[in-house]
Each structure stands twice: as structure tokens, then as C-alpha cells.
Amino acid sequence: MRALLSNKVGGPETLEMGELPEPKAIAGHIVVSVKACSINYPDTLIIKDMYQFKPPRPFAPGGEVAGVIEQIGDGVEGFAVGDRVIALCGHNGLAEKVMVMGFNCFKIPDSMSFEDASAILMTYGTSVHALKDRGHMKEGDNVLVLGGAGGIGISAIELVKAYGGRTIAGVSSEAKAQVARDAGADDVIIYPYQPLDKDTSKALAGEFKKAASGDGYNIIYDTVGGDYSEPAVRSIGWEGKFLVVGFPAGIAKLPLNLTLLKSCDVCGVFWGAFAARDPKRNHANIAQLFDFYGRGLIKPRISEVFDFADASKAIARLGNREAVGKLVVKI
Numbered sequence: 001m002r003a004l005l006s007n008k009v010g011g012p013e014t015l016e017m018g019e020l021p022e023p024k025a026i027a028g029h030i031v032v033s034v035k036a037c038s039i040n041y042p043d044t045l046i047i048k049d050m051y052q053f054k055p056p057r058p059f060a061p062g063g064e065v066a067g068v069i070e071q072i073g074d075g076v077e078g079f080a081v082g083d084r085v086i087a088l089c090g091h092n093g094l095a096e097k098v099m100v101m102g103f104n105c106f107k108i109p110d111s112m113s114f115e116d117a118s119a120i121l122m123t124y125g126t127s128v129h130a131l132k133d134r135g136h137m138k139e140g141d142n143v144l145v146l147g148g149a150g151g152i153g154i155s156a157i158e159l160v161k162a163y164g165g166r167t168i169a170g171v172s173s174e175a176k177a178q179v180a181r182d183a184g185a186d187d188v189i190i191y192p193y194q195p196l197d198k199d200t201s202k203a204l205a206g207e208f209k210k211a212a213s214g215d216g217y218n219i220i221y222d223t224v225g226g227d228y229s230e231p232a233v234r235s236i237g238w239e240g241k242f243l244v245v246g247f248p249a250g251i252a253k254l255p256l257n258l259t260l261l262k263s264c265d266v267c268g269v270f271w272g273a274f275a276a277r278d279p280k281r282n283h284a285n286i287a288q289l290f291d292f293y294g295r296g297l298i299k300p301r302i303s304e305v306f307d308f309a310d311a312s313k314a315i316a317r318l319g320n321r322e323a324v325g326k327l328v329v330k331i
Contacts, residue, residue: 003060003095004311006047012316015047017309018058020092023099025073030105032085035067036118037093037311039327040151041246044319046091055091061315062093062329066108066117076102084108086117088275094311096331103279106286109294119300119326120289123155126245126271127221128285131159133274134267135219135241139164142212146232147223148185149176151326152245154301156221157183162297165218168211170228172321179324183301187211194227194249201231208235216240216262226250233258240264248321301325 005018025031043061045051069083079085079102088104108117131137143160147153148169160167161184168187169180177188189207192200208231209216216237222229226249233242233254242264259266275282292298303325306314311329318327 001096005058005060007058009049012312015312020095023097025071027074028102029073029099030069030102031071031097031099032067032087033070033097034065034331035114037062037065037329038119039314039318040122043315060092060094063090064122065093066114086121109290115302115328116300119302119328123152124289126152127155127159129271129274130243130269134269135243137163141165141218143167143219144217145221146170146228148180149324152223154183157185158298162292196227205231205234224249225252230254236262236264238263242266243269245269302328305330
């Protein structure tokens, strides 16, 4: 079967269309005929051997797919051949077929397209876990979302609004600011490109604080990292939660005295590990997402759909921080 293969360590330019053996469902697993695969930040890392998991080569990137069940292994219940599903696969999603563990599959509503389905699980799944399970969000909370125009940032903005909170989005351009506003952000801050010197960092912290319109943020949702994390922490409220989600701008270094002065929590958000360790809670979260989708409270902002042959271009665009919203590849 056709697949976009990583045969050696490197960037998107090293990926090549090739062949992988067709998977056969083993016990506890399902084989999905892939219709759409969304592109996520881990896809830019896994091909460089910079992600938490390093699959043996050759492999295909792509950790989140939507498609139709083709085979079901022994011991898997609740599914039938022909069911439309979303599946988390970790890798090998940019292929015509992929085998996934049964508990990582979710039936999708009839009203949901394969493109939307492929773009909902990793971004919204991360955000619902972050806000509910790690941030303990309450109605009326003030939330700062860094990277508010990316797929995961947009999911956070929409969910904050669904939970009855107020959200401020941090973005890097006016075009991205409009995307965040369209997603429901109550206010937007455009921050400069890094590196940030001491004065610029202090000024940005002041802008974050001013936009908080009160005692600071109850939750800061950081999908960016780099030089932006410290000024964000300086704007957090008393006993706030700083959620560490991603590092496209680099891994941040924080002065820990700030956590003492604010009595705040720094919380890591590793949704993939959570989903594997506690599938029951994860399934409950995903069911809530489907409910929100059906009520029109959330919807993936898919900015571009790529042909299978151009999948490496989608990964390059995300890796260069050029993507606005979600990028999806049709298989």
C-alpha cells in the first residue's frame, strides 16, 4: 500500500512516497482504511527523531486519522466493519491503511465529515484534557491562550467559550489575530517575534496583565514556549494554572521565584499518555466534544486540504509556523 515514508532522519524534504505492507488486524486492534489524516506538531518532530516515541524506519508520520473500519481483531467489541471512525495511531497515518488499538478508535457522528473528524481528536482532545483535567477550569475563568491561531489554540479558545470563560489570545500577526477573533477570543494581543530582550519581555508581560482586566489569569494555555512563556507567567493570577502544551518557539526556562510569588501551578499536559493510561476518562471527554460539535460550539478550522502526494508540504508548513488553523491530507 502507498505511504509517505521516513527512511532517514530529517525534515519534510526527506520524506518519500513508497510502499508499506498492508496491515492485518491482530488481537485488540482495528485496521482502518484512511480517508483523511490531519497534520499535528508531533509530525514535524517524529521524522527528526525528536519526539517522545521513535518508531523503527521506514515509517510514515501522521498520528490522527479518520476513515472506515476494514478489519477487526479478536477481543475488540463495539465496532463493526464499515463503521466510520477517528483513530489515534501515533504514526503511519499518512498511508492508505493503518492498524490501531481498539481503545484508540471512536465512532464519529454521521454529520461529521472525514476531514473534520481527522482534525478534532488531537487538538480538541488535548484542550479538553488540559482545561478540565489539568486546569480545573470553572465558569467565569480568565484564560490566556498563546498561539491562538493554530489548530490547538483555536480549539482552546472555543472550549473556553463553551465552558463559560473569558479568553485572551496571543498571536504573532494581524492576520492570525483575526482568526482568533473569529474563533471567539474576547481580546487579542499581537506579540513580536523572538528573541525578546529584557525590555520587550517586560512590556509584553504588561500587555498580558492589562488584557486580563483583573487580578491576572486563572489559566494560561501555552502552546508556544520560547521567549513568550516568562512574560505570560508574570501575568498569571494568584493560584493560577500555567499549562505547558507545546514548544514550537523552543523550550522555555522559567524563573521559579515567579511560581512562589504567584502561588501558581505549572502543569504539564501530555494528552497522548493520559489517553493511554485512562481510556475511560478520555472517552468521556471525547463524547463531550462530539456533543459540543453537534451543538455548533466547536468546529475545526481547516485552512487547507492537501492531496496525498503533497503531504510533505503540509508538514513543512506546520513546522515553519506558517499554518493558520488545521491542515488536513486527503488519502
